[in-house]
Amino acid sequence: MSSVRSKTFVWWLLAQLCLAAVSYSQNKPASWTPQELTDLANIEKTALTSNYGYEQLSYLTDSIGPRLTGSPQHQAAVNYVAGEMRKLGLEVTLEKAIVPHWTRGNERGELVSYPGQSKNLSQKIVLTALGHSVATPADGLTAEVVVVNNLDELHALGRERVTGKIVLFNREYDKRVRDAGYSFEGYGDAVRYRAIAPIEAVKLGAVATLVRSVGSAEFRLPHTGLTMYDPHLSKIPAAAVTAEDADLLARLTKRGPVRMKLLLQTETLAPVTGYNVIADLKGSQFPDQYVIVSGHLDSWDLGTGAIDDGAGVAIAMQAVQTIQQLKLRPKRTIRFVAWVDEEGGISGALQYVKDYPAASHFATIESDTGAGHPIGFVTDSSPQALETMQPIAPILQNMGVIVSRTTEEAGADISPLSIGGVPGFAPLMDSRTYFDYHHTAADTLDKVNPTDLRENGALVGVLSYALATLSTPLPRVPKPIPDWMK
Numbered sequence: 208m209s210s211v212r213s214k215t216f217v218w219w220l221l222a223q224l225c226l227a228a229v230s231y232s233q234n235k236p237a238s239w240t241p242q243e244l245t246d247l248a249n250i251e252k253t254a255l256t257s258n259y260g261y262e263q264l265s266y267l268t269d270s271i272g273p274r275l276t277g278s279p280q281h282q283a284a285v286n287y288v289a290g291e292m293r294k295l296g297l298e299v300t301l302e303k304a305i306v307p308h309w310t311r312g313n314e315r316g317e318l319v320s321y322p323g324q325s326k327n328l329s330q331k332i333v334l335t336a337l338g339h340s341v342a343t344p345a346d347g348l349t350a351e352v353v354v355v356n357n358l359d360e361l362h363a364l365g366r367e368r369v370t371g372k373i374v375l376f377n378r379e380y381d382k383r384v385r386d387a388g389y390s391f392e393g394y395g396d397a398v399r400y401r402a403i404a405p406i407e408a409v410k411l412g413a414v415a416t417l418v419r420s421v422g423s424a425e426f427r428l429p430h431t432g433l434t435m436y437d438p439h440l441s442k443i444p445a446a447a448v449t450a451e452d453a454d455l456l457a458r459l460t461k462r463g464p465v466r467m468k469l470l471l472q473t474e475t476l477a478p479v480t481g482y483n484v485i486a487d488l489k490g491s492q493f494p495d496q497y498v499i500v501s502g503h504l505d506s507w508d509l510g511t512g513a514i515d516d517g518a519g520v521a522i523a524m525q526a527v528q529t530i531q532q533l534k535l536r537p538k539r540t541i542r543f544v545a546w547v548d549e550e551g552g553i554s555g556a557l558q559y560v561k562d563y564p565a566a567s568h569f570a571t572i573e574s575d576t577g578a579g580h581p582i583g584f585v586t587d588s589s590p591q592a593l594e595t596m597q598p599i600a601p602i603l604q605n606m607g608v609i610v611s612r613t614t615e616e617a618g619a620d621i622s623p624l625s626i627g628g629v630p631g632f633a634p635l636m637d638s639r640t641y642f643d644y645h646h647t648a649a650d651t652l653d654k655v656n657p658t659d660l661r662e663n664g665a666l667v668g669v670l671s672y673a674l675a676t677l678s679t680p681l682p683r684v685p686k687p688i689p690d691w692m693k
């Protein structure tokens with residue numbers, strides 16, 4: 208074939224491919240009717256001018272406050288949200304789940320001897336118990352502190368130099384990762400020591416363990432969160448020290464022996480009954496197919512759980528309120544869920560998959576990444592799911608929501624349904640400051656910008672109605688069950 212002829216052939220081939228693509232897109236069934244696309248644009252417009260979500264968040268944080276699983280405040284929040292959903296005319300169910308009941312009590316850290324110490328002086332260490340930590344003896348425990356940066360350093364010390372000591376895991380949150388737009392990956396890297404610290408330290412005979420606070424800001428605020436125990440090993444007290452105090456301990460222990468007194472008056476009480484708040488906006492054609500729109504109502508106890516995750520609940524409330532206000536009837540049932548016990552081990556979500564089979568769920572949404580400006584949305588399903596959602600892109604672009612991508616996990620509470628193949632979705636937010644406040648005493652209402660919260664309410668409103676009216680099925684991709692869930 209001459210080069211001229213081969214070029215002609217290439218152009219012919221390209222033209223055929225283009226024609227094929229055009230005829231494919233013309234034959235593809237439309238995901239939404241023009242009227243449904245107009246309805247979706249109205250949901251966005253209405254939510255963007257509404258204060259409903261912010262008012263809900265204000266009540267949950269300012270009036271009810273921290274909502275630790277098993278606490279009276281959590282129960283008050285359950286009753287409040289259920290009442291608000293009834294006011295909207297939704298069908299409300301309180302779904303029982305047996306949940307952990309842990310309380311913090313007093314906590315204190317003090318260096319009682321250290322290099323360069325003035326006579327009779329001690330100094331304070333700012334710390335907080337990790338979630339589900341056991342208590343120290345009633346009058347505290349005093350022991351020498353050893354500092355390691357990772358497990359290899361711990362193992363290198365060996366049993367001889369760890370037995371009877373307090374081990375500090377000094378893993379720093381890498382802010383360069385956050386600055387590059389990967390704040391959750393930075394968190395994932397640093398947080399693994401919070402989970403495994405008491406297990407790894409006790410194997411070598413430690414009497415307590417500390418972790419450097421997992422956060423991206425240094426305001427001498429400790430960062431709590433769940434820790435883990437191995438049922439076959441003894442349980443030792445575990446706390447997070449602030450980044451500043453971790454640095455202090457690292458400097459002092461290089462100079463000589465440091466002894467610390469640690470007091471944690473936590474209590475692990477008998478499990479209690481908690482509730483997932485479920486509120487259904489019934490579907491007109493497929494009432495038995497569900498699209499979940501959700502956040503978790505429990506929070507840690509140090510702040511008032513504004514960004515984690517009062518915001519997620521408020522965003523979901525805003526989404527269903529807007530759809531109700533516009534008197535829109537989805538084809539499938541939109542099911543609002545305020546999950547219990549995300550922070551303590553997703554016992555609410557695990558109960559849910561026992562009570563409601565994955566097969567009856569079309570899709571799920573969870574918002575649990577704060578309330579930063581949304582730049583897009585993610586799915587734990589396949590790229591084909593994103594392609595199906597493409598017709599709503601021009602609507603979302605209006606408010607700067609332009610990214611759509613796949614992710615490993617869209618939300619902790621919806622992950623059990625994702626394992627069953629239900630496509631999970633979540634807003635993708637600007638999370639640059641999220642880990643400055645997350646799980647600290649500074650997680651309060653002032654950290655939430657009302658405009659950003661409205662945008663997330665609009666995004667989740669559009670996504671939920673779009674999924675509940677979609678004319679084509681979404682691919683269902685079952686996932687392997689993670690070890691900890693088995």
Ligand SMILES: [Zn+2]
Nearest residue numbers: 515516549575
């Ligand atoms: Zn959360």
